[in-house]
Amino acid sequence: MTGRGNNNKFSRRNFLQVAAGATAFTALPAARAFAADEKATGASDHVVDVAILGGGLAGLTAARDLQRAGCESFVVLEAMDRVGGRTLNHDLGNDQFSEAGGQWIGPGQTAIADLTRELGIGTFPTYYQGKTTFMAGDGQASVDLGGTFGTDMKIAAKLDELARGVPSGAPWKAERAAELDKMSLGDWLAQQGFSPEDRIGWSISSFLTGGVMPAKMGFLHFLSMINSADSRYDRLDSIKDSAQETRISGGSQVLSLKMAEALGDKVRTASPVRRIRDWDQSVVTLETDTGIVHARQIILAMSPAMCQQIDFDPVLPTPRQELQRQWPAHSPARKVAHVYKKPFWRDKGLNGHIMQAQGPIFWAYDNSPEDASTGVINAFVAQSMLPADHQQAEKILSEIYARALGEEALHPIQYHDHDWGQDPWILSCVSAIPPGFWTQHGEALHPSVGRLIWSGTETAGIWAGYMDGAVRSGHRAALQALNNLRRSA
Structure with missing residues (x-):
């Protein structure tokens, strides 16, 4: 996906609604079949269909979707003593x-x-x-920006044009990915002939959007973020008619609080998962601080950097290991x-x-x-x-x-x-993807590994890194888990 007009938004939204409705009917017999199988064989009440790691927007959305589809055999394991993840x-x-x-x-x-x-x-x-107040040293000025951050529209237009060719959910698939991923946002801005005052504004914008200064922000990644906003930089970086x-x-935490309240004791806080064993088998074992959990499908609704804190046995495939090891967690x-x-x-x-x-x-x-x-x-x-x-x-x-x-x-x-x-269970609010990262590691972001389904805002097709991306990733992960359970029934 590149540019997304109103028609695309409408059709995508309708597709998700239809998919959710279809899931509610098709997954229910499978969920009942699993319950009957356990009762007949005495397999054990300790095996759940789905274990969800992470009680933020992504994990709780996935849990809510499972329940709405008729699947009651799941648990949400949250490392912190609260829900909400990066909302608080x-x-x-x-x-x-x-x-x-x-x-x-x-x-x-x-x-x-x-x-x-x-x-x-x-x-x-x-x-x-x-009026917005700008301060520099001992000087200051107040200006009415009308809900914008004073974006240079000529530069924004150049960014918009480039962003149309960079799929937001898979920037490494862009036609010019190799070229664009070699440079940082700072490298590109340096070619635009900015004044020192303009550079200050872009530095602030880069930090607020991606968590780092332009020199550390991958240009390909920055363009993928703009692509999420209909390839309009002003929709990413302003207030009026924009993401803010x-x-x-x-x-914002109230969303997670209400979802967790409705899910009741299926949500277990203060339960960090330390080790995941047999992820390549039909039943996976999770070792947590509050006991052992066995599950058929695992949704990891967490940052790739936080996945790195879990011991996987057997070890994950090298591409996925490297993605997690190299994932930036310094913002x-x-x-x-x-x-x-x-x-x-x-x-x-x-x-x-x-x-x-x-x-x-x-x-x-x-x-x-x-x-x-x-x-x-x-x-x-x-x-x-x-x-x-x-x-x-x-x-x-x-x-x-x-x-x-x-x-x-x-x-x-x-x-x-x-x-x-x-916060040891967060470390980084946003993922400030550096130059060269996506073309080297991007292909390992989405594909599931054995019984492991990767979720979290970082995996979203659009609005990755935002609350909206987290919710989208939760919907997708729940649907994937339900389909996997149906196929293995």
């Missing part, structure tokens, strides 16, 4: 939340939008009305939230958005609740430029906010600080 809410009190991880949805992200509606969860627009346009009522991200009595900056014609060329803030933005009953400024910050001590970090950031927004910023009523790099 800070509870601000009074039923208000601020997100520490992934949080936005936008045009074309139909999978997560559909899930939100099905769960009865509302959405509301990201606030961007007013819409927020989820109750915070941890640190995200903070200042909470105020009200969003005072709005009364001053400011939107609360701050970009800093020389300092710890990549991007700060208004993350207040829909009713604006409190004011919240969230920010992506540079770990190396802030002390680890939260009290000190809060003071430094408050002083920067005071320069940009006013003296009221010196007096937050709450401060929240989450460094994803300190």
Whole structure:
């Protein structure tokens, strides 16, 4: 897939709906057959049809699909003591939340939008009305960007044209893959004759989109991300009509919380899988911190980098081993939230958005609740430029906010600080794919190995790396597991 117009979106969405409906009818007899077989042979109640590793959006979506298709023989094993994966809410009190991880949805992200509606969860627009403040050294300026990040449209047009030839789910299959994968985004930008000011803007954009500076971002990968957004860079890197346009009522983690609640005791938290044995046999054995699990199909709804922490016996095929070993896990991200009595900056014609060329803030933005009953400024910050001590970090950031927004910023009523790099079960928020990676390792990303089905947002056909990609990958993995079970019945 390259460019995707409205007709393609419509047909793809209808296909998924039809496939889900067909699965509900065709998989049910197979699920009943397995249950009857176990009862007749006394095989054991300890063998489940499907074991899902990961209780984030991908894993829980897969579990929900299995249950809706009539399969009740499954378990979700989550290493952490909570569900949600790379989505996490800070509870601000009074039923208000601020997100520490992934949080936005936008045009074309139909999978997560559909899930939100099905769960009865509302959405509301990201606030961007007013002026954005740019800071560099002692200077600053406030500009009304109208919901964009001030993208150079000529450069965006060049990127759009190149992105049309790079399939988002399989960039290594692009006709010019070998050529484009040799360079970084920084290499390509250097050829465009940018001014130093323009380079600063692109550096911020690269970090927010992919977790690294342009010099470490593979150009082929960057183009595949644009391809997900209908090959329109402005849909990837803005707020209005873009991937950052819409927020989820109750915070993004609420999606996983509601799915897990409905699944009940089929979800086991604090159950990391340490070893997977006999993945090439009819029944696979998983060794977890809470006991042994036997299953016929395994869905690994987790980052390839985290798969590397599991001991596989027998060892995985070399291409898959190398993909996991080389998968980048160096984009941890640190995200903070200042909470105020009200969003005072709005009364001053400011939107609360701050970009800093020389300092710890990549991007700060208004993350207040829909009713604006409190004011919240969230920010992506540079770990190396802030002390680890939260009290000190809060003071430094408050002083920067005071320069940009006013003296009221010196007096937050709450401060929240989450460094994803300190979470042993996450390590990296996004996958900053470097130059040369896809053409060398891409072919090993999707194919299942024995009874192992690879899932997680990184495997999505479109919107890989986003919440929408996670949901899509969960749908695909569940369908694949059900079809495998039917064929082996």
